[in-house]
Amino acid sequence: MGKKSQIQMGESIAILFIFFVLLIFGFVFYMNIMKGSAKVEVEENIQLKAVGIAQKASFLPELQCSEENVRVEDCIDRHKLEAVHNLLSENNIYYFDIFEFSNISVRKVYPFPEVGETIDWELYDNVPGEFTSKLSTFIPVSLFNSTTKSYDFGILAVEVYTK
Amino acid sequence: MRKGQMEVMGLAIIVILVSVSMLFAISFVVLKKPTSYKSEFTQTELASNMLSTLLETTIPNCNDLNMKDLYKDCAIDPLNPQVRCDDPGCWLNYSLGVGEQCTSCEFINYTTQVILSETLGKWNTGYGFIARTSTDTLVSVGRCPGVKKHKIYPIPIDPSGKNILDVSLDVCN
Amino acid sequence: MKKKGVVELHFNWIFVLIAGAVIFAFFITIVNKQREFSEIKSSGTIITNLESILTGAQVSTRTVNIIDMPKVDIGFECNRYFIGSVPKQIKSNVVFAPGLLKGKTMITWTTDWNTPYRVTNFLYITDPQLRYIIVFDASTEAVAKKVFDELPKEISKEVVDVADIGDLVDKNNYKVKFVFMVNDVNNVPTADALSELIDMADKDVTAINVDAGTSNVIQSTGEMRFFKKHGNGWMAVNPITYYLKQESLFGAIYAEDIEMYNCAMKKAFKKLGFVSKIYFERSSSLETYYGSPCSTQHDPTHLDSMISYADDQLENFPDTLGDLETMNSIITNIKDQNHNAQLYSCALIY
Numbered sequence: 001m002g003k004k005s006q007i008q009m010g011e012s013i014a015i016l017f018i019f020f021v022l023l024i025f026g027f028v029f030y031m032n033i034m035k036g037s038a039k040v041e042v043e044e045n046i047q048l049k050a051v052g053i054a055q056k057a058s059f060l061p062e063l064q065c066s067e068e069n070v071r072v073e074d075c076i077d078r079h080k081l082e083a084v085h086n087l088l089s090e091n092n093i094y095y096f097d098i099f100e101f102s103n104i105s106v107r108k109v110y111p112f113p114e115v116g117e118t119i120d121w122e123l124y125d126n127v128p129g130e131f132t133s134k135l136s137t138f139i140p141v142s143l144f145n146s147t148t149k150s151y152d153f154g155i156l157a158v159e160v161y162t163k
Numbered sequence: 164m165r166k167g168q169m170e171v172m173g174l175a176i177i178v179i180l181v182s183v184s185m186l187f188a189i190s191f192v193v194l195k196k197p198t199s200y201k202s203e204f205t206q207t208e209l210a211s212n213m214l215s216t217l218l219e220t221t222i223p224n225c226n227d228l229n230m231k232d233l234y235k236d237c238a239i240d241p242l243n244p245q246v247r248c249d250d251p252g253c254w255l256n257y258s259l260g261v262g263e264q265c266t267s268c269e270f271i272n273y274t275t276q277v278i279l280s281e282t283l284g285k286w287n288t289g290y291g292f293i294a295r296t297s298t299d300t301l302v303s304v305g306r307c308p309g310v311k312k313h314k315i316y317p318i319p320i321d322p323s324g325k326n327i328l329d330v331s332l333d334v335c336n
Numbered sequence: 337m338k339k340k341g342v343v344e345l346h347f348n349w350i351f352v353l354i355a356g357a358v359i360f361a362f363f364i365t366i367v368n369k370q371r372e373f374s375e376i377k378s379s380g381t382i383i384t385n386l387e388s389i390l391t392g393a394q395v396s397t398r399t400v401n402i403i404d405m406p407k408v409d410i411g412f413e414c415n416r417y418f419i420g421s422v423p424k425q426i427k428s429n430v431v432f433a434p435g436l437l438k439g440k441t442m443i444t445w446t447t448d449w450n451t452p453y454r455v456t457n458f459l460y461i462t463d464p465q466l467r468y469i470i471v472f473d474a475s476t477e478a479v480a481k482k483v484f485d486e487l488p489k490e491i492s493k494e495v496v497d498v499a500d501i502g503d504l505v506d507k508n509n510y511k512v513k514f515v516f517m518v519n520d521v522n523n524v525p526t527a528d529a530l531s532e533l534i535d536m537a538d539k540d541v542t543a544i545n546v547d548a549g550t551s552n553v554i555q556s557t558g559e560m561r562f563f564k565k566h567g568n569g570w571m572a573v574n575p576i577t578y579y580l581k582q583e584s585l586f587g588a589i590y591a592e593d594i595e596m597y598n599c600a601m602k603k604a605f606k607k608l609g610f611v612s613k614i615y616f617e618r619s620s621s622l623e624t625y626y627g628s629p630c631s632t633q634h635d636p637t638h639l640d641s642m643i644s645y646a647d648d649q650l651e652n653f654p655d656t657l658g659d660l661e662t663m664n665s666i667i668t669n670i671k672d673q674n675h676n677a678q679l680y681s682c683a684l685i686y
Binding site: 009012016019020023027034041045048052055056058059061062064066067068069071077079080082083084086087091094097098146147149 | 347351355359362366373380384387388391394395425427428450452453454455456606610611613614617618621622625626674678683684686
Binding site: 029033044047048050051054073074109110111112135137138139140141142150151152153154155 | 185188189199200201204205208209212213215216217219220221222223224227229252274277278281282286
């Protein structure tokens with residue numbers, strides 16, 4: 001091969017090299033963009049999961065108040081509340097499908113408690129040893145006492161953990 | 164212009180166009196903030212649940228009336244409300260004398276503040292609560308400038324339904 | 337000189353060939369990766385949508401939703417669904433759906449299952465391309481029309497007299513489900529139903545024969561049998577199964593086969609056991625709290641029986657119709673107790 005041809009070959013290889021470098025650069029850039037948008041989606045999914053679990057907790061038939069089977073919105077039956085903790089802990093695997101890694105509790109805020117009155121109810125507790133995020137949702141609910149027919153002001157706290 | 168200069172100009176334009184499109188791509192895709200489903204849901208739920216739950220709450224120290232009844236009583240005649248509440252917290256708050264009791268207006272002011280500060284206040288969530296008729300403002304707690312979720316709960320205060328008490332809550336970050 | 341030129345020319349071609357192949361391979365790899373990525377991404381989008389539907393189904397009832405989806409096959413089993421090859425657990429949700437949805441539109445319907453208190457929501461999923469044909473005879477016309485009216489208007493449904501069944505025409509649906517309400521459920525339905533659908537694959541034409549009563553009210557419990565198309569006739573599927581409340585009858589209409597139906601019903605019975613335990617505890621504490629007459633209205637014996645029967649059905653469903661009839665009478669007893677509690681101004685049971 002002559003010198004001219006060698007130079008031509010060298011040119012071609014250099015062009016190809018630059019072409020591939022640009023292509024790889026573009027590809028890496030594109031992948032980074034995709035990674036960024038995937039992260040956004042993951043974040044959105046975690047939020048959706050937290051909202052979903054909070055909704056499921058507030059609409060649970062095991063907790064909700066009803067009047068002749070008509071659901072009362074944003075209301076938890078005090079008498080059901082006393083029983084539900086045991087049910088949820090005895091059937092932890094079943095309720096894990098619904099509440100996953102989360103902590104669900106109810107707290108009475110008003111009227112102020114009398115001495116010895118229970119104001120905190122731990123309903124479900126499945127907190128992982130290590131987690132990457134924790135999202136807390138507080139839902140104001142009425143705590144209905146069916147014997148006195150009174151409504152107290154309470155908070156349903158739902159903390160959702162992501163491993 | 165020489166041919167070489169024209170080529171350089173063309174190249175420069177291409178480079179500028181590519182850079183601008185890259186910038187757009189970065190601003191739209193990389194810097195895109197995740198849609199905040201949770202805070203949307205939380206604020207909307209908070210505003211509506213807080214109002215309905217608050218007004219539904221039964222007050223044992225006010226003849227087992229609920230907050231809605233007390234708001235109504237205060238709205239009918241704010242200067243001379245009919246209902247009295249035997250509530251120690253309210254009594255202390257207004258430094259009343261022995262044998263005196265809070266009026267419904269005093270009670271709703273005190274209780275609304277207590278409940279909101281025990282909840283939204285503790286969670287560092289901004290709020291603005293207002294209860295007013297066409298002539299009087301009965302309760303006003305907090306302020307919520309800027310972006311907010313607004314919930315209003317109208318309570319008719321006379322049988323004709325002409326006079327309305329508007330109880331509203333704004334929730335903001 | 338000439339020889340040197342030939343070598344150069346050949347070498348150039350070889351070089352172009354190798355470089356071209358490398359570039360070609362590079363792009364093919366990228367395209368393949370991108371295709372895989374976008375498939376997973378669109379599956380993920382559908383999964384997110386379906387998860388939201390499943391969550392929504394647990395919190396709202398009596399709602400019909402029409403959802404536009406990317407054109408992708410969605411397979412349903414009792415405990416999981418597949419989008420393409422991506423599986424996802426249905427978990428404790430009670431879902432009745434055909435085995436395969438091919439359409440671009442999905443129709444979801446939620447109802448609440450009350451026994452007599454709300455236990456769980458049933459989610460029914462179908463596609464407007466699926467055809468439901470309710471067949472009645474002289475004695476069941478009223479109840480068949482009631483079932484027809486209860487089903488959402490958005491689905492492809494029709495109600496026909498068994499005498500006119502031979503007039504049915506093939507509407508090119510990819511699945512057809514017959515709901516026979518004729519005679520004894522053990523009787524094999526008429527093969528005339530299949531005269532125009534004979535070319536459809538056996539797995540795409542299914543039927544149930546339901547005993548829903550003869551009045552214009554759907555009875556609370558009853559027997560039903562699943563059938564499969566077998567050539568130009570029907571083949572009965574064993575065993576016979578049952579429904580408790582009309583919502584579970586609708587479940588049988590939507591379910592692909594008896595396995596999916598029974599499995600979904602077992603999930604419902606499991607939840608019934610849990611919810612009944614809560615009501616049992618609640619009534620027990622109210623019974624202790626109250627004196628007569630309210631304590632009598634909160635006697636938890638019926639709730640206790642409901643727990644036992646629910647646990648039994650969880651293991652043995654579908655066992656006998658008698659069990660479900662007993663459960664139905666327990667439901668009536670609890671309803672009466674609740675009504676009495678109201679009459680005596682006691683706290684209600686539910």
